[in-house]
Amino acid sequence: MKNIVKRVIVGASNPPTDENIMVSTQQVIRKALDIMGYNESFYELLKEPLRLLTVRIPVRMDDGKVQVFTGYRAQHNDATGPTKGGIRFHPSVTADEVSALSLWMTIKCGIFDLPFGGGKGGIVCDPRSMSVGEVERLARGYVRAISQIVGPTKDIPAPDVYTNAQIMAWMLDEYSSIRENDSPGFITGKPIVLGGSRGREKATSLGTAIALREAALLQGKSLEGLKVCIQGFGNVGSNLAEILHSWGATVVGISDVNGGIYNEEGLDIPYLLDRRDSFGSVTNLFSTRLSNEEFLVLPCDVLVPAAMENQITLDNADAIQAQLVVEAANGPTTLEASERLHERGILVIPDVLANAGGVTVSYFEWVQNNQGYYWAEEEINKQLENKMVEAVHNVLENAKSRKITPRLAAYMVGIRKAAEASRYRGWL
Ligand SMILES: NC(=O)C1=CN([C@@H]2O[C@H](COP(=O)(O)OP(=O)(O)OC[C@H]3O[C@@H](n4cnc5c(N)ncnc54)[C@H](O)[C@@H]3O)[C@@H](O)[C@H]2O)C=CC1
Ligand SMILES: O=C(O)CCC(=O)C(=O)O
Numbered sequence: 001m002k003n004i005v006k007r008v009i010v011g012a013s014n015p016p017t018d019e020n021i022m023v024s025t026q027q028v029i030r031k032a033l034d035i036m037g038y039n040e041s042f043y044e045l046l047k048e049p050l051r052l053l054t055v056r057i058p059v060r061m062d063d064g065k066v067q068v069f070t071g072y073r074a075q076h077n078d079a080t081g082p083t084k085g086g087i088r089f090h091p092s093v094t095a096d097e098v099s100a101l102s103l104w105m106t107i108k109c110g111i112f113d114l115p116f117g118g119g120k121g122g123i124v125c126d127p128r129s130m131s132v133g134e135v136e137r138l139a140r141g142y143v144r145a146i147s148q149i150v151g152p153t154k155d156i157p158a159p160d161v162y163t164n165a166q167i168m169a170w171m172l173d174e175y176s177s178i179r180e181n182d183s184p185g186f187i188t189g190k191p192i193v194l195g196g197s198r199g200r201e202k203a204t205s206l207g208t209a210i211a212l213r214e215a216a217l218l219q220g221k222s223l224e225g226l227k228v229c230i231q232g233f234g235n236v237g238s239n240l241a242e243i244l245h246s247w248g249a250t251v252v253g254i255s256d257v258n259g260g261i262y263n264e265e266g267l268d269i270p271y272l273l274d275r276r277d278s279f280g281s282v283t284n285l286f287s288t289r290l291s292n293e294e295f296l297v298l299p300c301d302v303l304v305p306a307a308m309e310n311q312i313t314l315d316n317a318d319a320i321q322a323q324l325v326v327e328a329a330n331g332p333t334t335l336e337a338s339e340r341l342h343e344r345g346i347l348v349i350p351d352v353l354a355n356a357g358g359v360t361v362s363y364f365e366w367v368q369n370n371q372g373y374y375w376a377e378e379e380i381n382k383q384l385e386n387k388m389v390e391a392v393h394n395v396l397e398n399a400k401s402r403k404i405t406p407r408l409a410a411y412m413v414g415i416r417k418a419a420e421a422s423r424y425r426g427w428l
Helices: 021-035 040-046 095-111 132-146 165-179 200-218 235-246 269-275 292-296 335-343 357-371 377-402 406-424
Strands: 051-060 066-075 083-090 117-124 155-159 227-231 250-256 259-262 302-305 324-326 347-349
Touching: 021 040, 021 095, 021 335, 021 406, 040 406, 051 095, 051 132, 066 095, 066 132, 066 155, 083 095, 083 132, 083 165, 083 357, 095 117, 095 357, 095 377, 095 406, 117 132, 117 155, 132 165, 155 165, 155 357, 200 235, 200 302, 200 324, 200 347, 200 357, 200 377, 227 235, 227 259, 227 292, 235 250, 235 269, 250 292, 259 292, 335 347, 347 406, 357 377, 377 406
Parallel strands: 083 117, 083 155, 227 250, 227 302, 302 324, 324 347
Antiparallel strands: 051 066, 066 117, 250 259
């Protein structure tokens, strides 16, 4: 293995923040609707999910005792079609978080012209401390609890933080047995043998890599030798590291929940990919690690937060050294911090644009399930590439011509479809 760590390390933690992501999301939605001339009733409709279901899920644990978990499913707006979005298993899941995530899904589906509205789900749990059997029983219990409001023409879940293709497979199996027929289009991000799409596993990362490449080109930089730090080494972060490494960029830093590692000459990405565990942890192999706070302000050209929300805040925005921030995670930058970075001339490619490769290929998966005809991976990647390049240029050109942040421009492009569909349906 190449020399990986060069710095002194102090352990991981997260920057404190009390920003309510729902409030800041509503602020951007209000601004976007105001600029486009929509009246107050559009904001009243779009500021919250149409539906938010809270469920309690009893699970028999391996020790014989029953533990009751809380879960949520938010459906933001279904004027354009069924709602769509992932399910996360994480201790910090809240109703507000799931609601904000469902709003962001509506914006993504609007920007990428997908025939869906936004949805999102989550269960408050820590799957890292549960057995495989406990996770399976929890996943099946969640589907039983939400089965009335989901389905291939109602609301279509997918993976998110600490969920994966295996969990989607259990959920599909449970849903199919409740409905007494096989319903592969009920969920996306499935294993390929159960109707999953080729390319879905890496789709979010491929989309982010394309967005990063296009944004860097606009800054006059090519990928060759570009120094990139990636926070989070799960599905999104690790596949992104692999793609960027293979495209000639130099991945100088990666981190996970346990902390970060950095080498200004580049990390040994194939080694790290080989050693990561199924929860996206690898840095615990190293005796010395950077804290999360140290990691985010390391010298690099591009910083990619690919873990959790509220990582870049006003506390660290002035210390960020990257000239380009590409949000692979959902909500990694608080609104104030994002505006501060914009003032500092740092280009921020917002989450609703940068990480929408996942939902785009989930859409392709749903289309293939409906058709019963499956496409080659090259076809999927080519269509994803076309959609990403078009969306990135559309949003960034809008931002430039209107002299607004890329986030506001993305919200303007993204919310219009839900607003217009709601109007045509006679809701407003
Ligand atoms: N999986 C997908 O297709 C999509 C994921 N996203 C977003 O990308 C982000 C990452 O998702 P995945 O890679 O799927 O999740 P994952 O569960 O595969 O990996 C999560 C990674 O984040 C790290 N992490 C967890 N908690 C952390 C914390 N408090 N501080 C620092 N690191 C932490 C974990 O160690 C792991 O490396 C999330 O914001 C998710 O919503 C967005 C679009 C699609
Ligand atoms: O693939 C999907 O349908 C949803 C992906 C997702 O949850 C997200 O983009 O945040």
